[in-house]
Amino acid sequence: MTTATTTDWRERHAHDLMASYAPPLRLLVRGEGCWVWDDEGTRYLDFLGGIAVNSLGHAHPAVVEAVSTQIATLAHISNYFASPAQLQLAETLKRITGAGDEGRVYFGNSGAEANEAAFKLARRTGRPRILALRNSFHGRTMGALALTGKPALQAPFLPLPGGVEHIDTTVEALEEAMRDDVAALIVEPIKGETGVVPLPDGYLAAARRITERHGALLIVDEIQTGVGRTGAWFAYQLEGVTPDAVTIAKGIAGGVPLGVLVTFGAASGLLQRGDHGSTFGGNPLATAAANAVLDVIEREDLAGNAHRRGEEIRAAVERLRSPLVTEVRGRGLLIGVGTVEGASSAVAQAALANGLIVNAINPTSIRIAPPLIVGDEEVEAFAERFGTALAAS
Structure with a gap:
């Protein structure tokens, strides 16, 4: 070597x-x-x-101890089995996201994977259209890239999965695009890869009202904004909004790869057995790291x-x-x-x-x-x- x-x-x-x-x-x-x-x-x-x-x-020290203890005990078991760390993290995420008892949690390995799961969640509604914002960023895998509103990133890899439409970041554009055939709207509270550009004041609350009126999902991509970074567990909580799903990654496990989709209410019943999966997602090592990170964020x-x-x-x-x-x-x-x-x-x-x-x-x-x-x-x-x-x- x-x-x-x-x-x-x-x-x-x-x-x-x-x-x-x-x-x-x-x-x-x-x-x-x-x-x-x-x-x-x-x-x-x-x-x-x-x-x-x-x-x-x-x-x-908390992450070092959690990871060292877990890898010396049980690092990976596949999703044929459960682990205490995985169960604890799912319960914590339902609490801090506000998803509550009806919420459900899916574990992957990255933000892009979390948004792939969200894409499938939207498709499971049976509706053909998904709305996303221009100049947004949701990842570089094919489904996440289809959601990303940056044509220059998409161009070398066309054709991408269909059914995604990108609109201006205005309430007027959302009202014009929204109909009863829309499965979901996906938004970042702050467009991190565009230059840390927040949504316009009141946009997220308006998006919640408009999507509810038409029976569409509101999916909030908190991969860069979540886990305490914006001054609350999640940025949507600062706006008094409850989404149908939230995607989480980056800061959740202190550098150990982990991505999460959390669903709320009726959206929790959309994905069925066999619809999605991840070999490494939610393994004991990653979830133990995340439990340690969330514990320190909350205690301190x-x-x-x-x-x-x-x-x-x-x-x-x-x-x-x-x-x-x-x-x-x-x-x-x-x-x-x-x-x-x-x-x-x-x-x-x-x-x-x-x-x-x-x-x-x-x-x-x-x-x-x-x-x-x-x-x-x-x-x-x-x-x-x-x-x-x-x-x-």
């Missing part, structure tokens, strides 16, 4: 891995809390959190911390008064910094050079999504390093 070194790891990556991603920025070797280190010993403040995945940061009120720290971070960016920054948007610890055209990449690169990890999603947007455990030290370090990056760009 060979070991990557500072002189060869980029070449090895290019030689051995598929070219479906951009070249990696650094070779990271360890992490602790909100910080990571590369192979040369440089320390970085991680304000991307594995793209909103590392809810408890890196190497959190990390959703409340996300709300408070998010306000502090947005205020810190605004105080910098950089001419490169056009707006600051988002909710909790999912923050989008709008920049003048073409500046975002230079700012993100300057930030990395200054020991700060953020993400340039597009030419005019920077995404910030630190762990929910972020505290005073990290907020102060972010403000200093981000300010330096803006000044250097």
Whole structure:
């Protein structure tokens, strides 16, 4: 076995891995809390959190203990059997989503898989049309890509599964498109991959009224916004809305792959035995990790911390008064910094050079999504390093 070194790891990556991603920025070797280190010993403040995945940061003791204990006991058993960790997590998810006793839970491995399950749920209504929003993102598998409102991502893989129509993100467009042959509307409360762009005020509540009137499902994609990141367990709860289904992934298991579909009420009876499945979905290891993550978030009120720290971070960016920054948007610890055209990449690169990890999603947007455990030290370090990056760009 060979070991990557500072002189060869980029070449090895290019030689051995598929070219479906951009070249990696650094070779990271360890992490602790909100910080990571590369192979040369440089320390970085991680304000991307594995793209909103590392809810408890890196190497959190609760996750380390849960995963270590579970893998030494029972890691995988297939869905011919149940495990205590799986049963506990399903019960917890029904409670924190508000699905209640009638709710049901399906476990997969990723956000894309959760949205594939949601796609099938909608198809099971027997209605032919599914509505989604333009500039949305729901994943890159074929069904999830069909739901994604980005034609450039879809073009190389046409034809995609049919029956999906993309509409503008306005109540008027939804009213015009909605009829009794619509199976479902799927929405992200905040369009993360579009630049952290929230839905218009009142849109989600209006979508709930309109879908109910026509007997269509309201499916909320909380893969990037859920699990405390926006200041509540789920962003739809901040709007006082109850969906028919919610998809969850990213932050739920602290970096261990897990995706979830939770259904509410009558929607829980749509998928039948044999309709869907996953070999690894809901295995003891992943569900034990998720139980540990959710327990810490609840005990330490990390959703409340996300709300408070998010306000502090947005205020810190605004105080910098950089001419490169056009707006600051988002909710909790999912923050989008709008920049003048073409500046975002230079700012993100300057930030990395200054020991700060953020993400340039597009030419005019920077995404910030630190762990929910972020505290005073990290907020102060972010403000200093981000300010330096803006000044250097």
